[in-house]
Amino acid sequence: MNTTATLSACQTHGSDQNTDPRPDELVLCPHCDVLQYLPALIPGEQAHCLRCQHQLDARQPNPIMRPALYATSALLMLLLANLFPFVSMALAGTRSEIHFFDTSAVLFTEYQQILSILVWLFIQAVPAFCMLAIIYLKLGMRYQLPARIWVARVLFMLKPWSMVDIFLMGLLISFVKLVATAEISLGMSFWAFCLFCLLHLRTFQVLDRHALWASIAPSPQPDVAVKAGRTGLDQQLKLCHCCTAVVPLAQRHCSRCHTKVTVRMPASLQKTLALLITACVLYVPANMLPIMRTVSFGDVTDSTIISGFILMWQDGEYPVAIIIFLASVVIPIIKIVLMFWLCYLAAKSKQTAAKYSGNVYRLVDWVGRWSMVDVLVVAFMAALVRFGLLASVYPGVGALVFAAVVITTMLAAVSFDPRLLWDNQQIAADKPMQYRQAEGKV
Ligand SMILES: [Zn+2]
Ligand SMILES: [Zn+2]
Structure with a gap:
């Protein structure tokens, strides 16, 4: 050759x-x-x-050791984030202080058990598992530990569901909302959590998937x-x-990994369409039902996603209002529309602009999880703002329905097989040499 x-x-x-x-x-x-x-x-x-x-x-240099060291540091920070006070809020002479764990635990006591478990999974359990898995795989190389294949399989499957970066964004949005009416103090655990976020992101940045699997088996x-x-x-x-x-x-x-391998994902388009239709159906109640109930000086206000955005806009909190609007309204709608369009392109027989639509798929897949930010804002504010009739925030049933919309759209992106976009594209007889070797870039 x-x-x-x-x-x-x-x-x-x-x-x-x-x-x-x-x-x-x-x-x-x-x-x-x-x-x-x-x-x-x-x-x-x-x-x-x-x-x-x-x-x-x-x-990556030291492709197994570096992620393991970052993961160890991240786990230490997560431990510290759970040990000390996270954030406290002072209002009219009274103070409310929460720990990091309260963000999910308070939802449980407010009859939002499913939402509580989801938040706990997204910001504590899944990130902790991923970090532990990377350390386990490193130790497994040295000591030939069992079940390394299973651990590596679950690690890459769970990676998109680790949402500590989105939670950090949610914290910043909550602070902007609250700082005008109350005094917010950041505890030691908050800074530990910020470091945990950075180390967690860095761990995945320096993780070399090829090298990791090669360390398990050639x-x-x-x-x-x-x-x-x-x-x-x-x-x-x-x-x-x-x-x-x-x-x-x-x-x-x-x-190597004993996973069942199929030529294309079975019934990819059918599954993706079913999930997209489910997301469309859920999107209506997610916007109609209150996402949050606010008590202020005895007045009770139920706010939906849209009314929360309008309120913030009227209060002059334009940057936060725009972020919430983009994450909660624009991104889910655009994602659903684009996924329907990709399904249409994949299903039709004539040649399409596969390279362009492939880029659209990658963007949609990446951006979809950020819609969860509003749900995490509600979870955090419900834990922190607890001053009885003076000022309190309670999660609304709309938060759970909206979380279901985000999860179904994420699953729709996972179910979609992007190779279907290319299957109708012929490689010209004189072109295959151009594709013989992948392109290396610094
Ligand atoms: Zn395999
Ligand atoms: Zn390719």
Whole structure:
């Protein structure tokens, strides 16, 4: 096979290591299904698919040790965030002080058990599990611990459901809302939580998925002749979405992670459409039902998402009002509309602008979870603002319904198989060489 053209292209991007394609660097792009050889990356470089620009790999220095150290520090900060006072609020001579755990615990006592468990999962349990999993996998390399494959599978499955960054945004929004009427003091745990957030984000930034799976078991190689630059489907190959191994079509389970591997996600469009329709149906009561009940000097006000936005706008809190409006109204609607459009593009038979729609899918997938910010604002304010008839905030049933809308749209994005957008796109007979090797970028 002639590799000269693609190798020289890679070297111009700064790689000074041997870039000879090796069998263990064969990858199938999860977004467009083209088989490519991963160039030998140096730490700091990323490899992108030449057909759809999806990031295939990002090489990190010390790819297992660094995430493990960051994860250990993050866990320590999470522990500190739970030990000391989190935030306190003073109003008319009385003071309300909460711990971090109260954000979910108070909802439980307010007959919002499901919402309470969801908030606890999103801001405590899932982030803690992810950090523990990374440490376990590092220790597992050294001591050959059991169940490493299961831990790694669950780690990557749960990653999008860790919402500490969104909760931090929710805290800042809550402070802007409250600071005009009350005195807010930040406890030691608040700063520990901020550090936890940063360390948690950094842990995932420096985590090298390829290296992690390679540390568990070497990537299995298809025992058939393969041709880079052609799709996996053309060559009786399929991708293991869990560990990124290339698996022959006839093989039911991945030999590395034992996950059941299918050519395309089964009934992807049907599942995505069903979830989108569910989200549409839930979106109506989510906007009609009160998301929050506010008591102020004996007056009780139920506010929906829209009325809360209007109130903030009238109070002159424009930046917060815009953030809430974008996160709670614009993003869910745009996400639902775009996902319907992607389903339509994937279902129709003629050629479409797959590269463009693939970028839209990546954006929609990334931005969707941020809609949860309003729910987390309600959870935090319900825990903190508890001054009886003077001033109190209670979660409304709309908060739970809106959380269900966000969760169903996130599941819809997960159920959608972006390769369906590319399946109708033919690679021209003279083009496959262009896709032979992924592009390395510093
Ligand atoms: Zn691709
Ligand atoms: Zn696998």
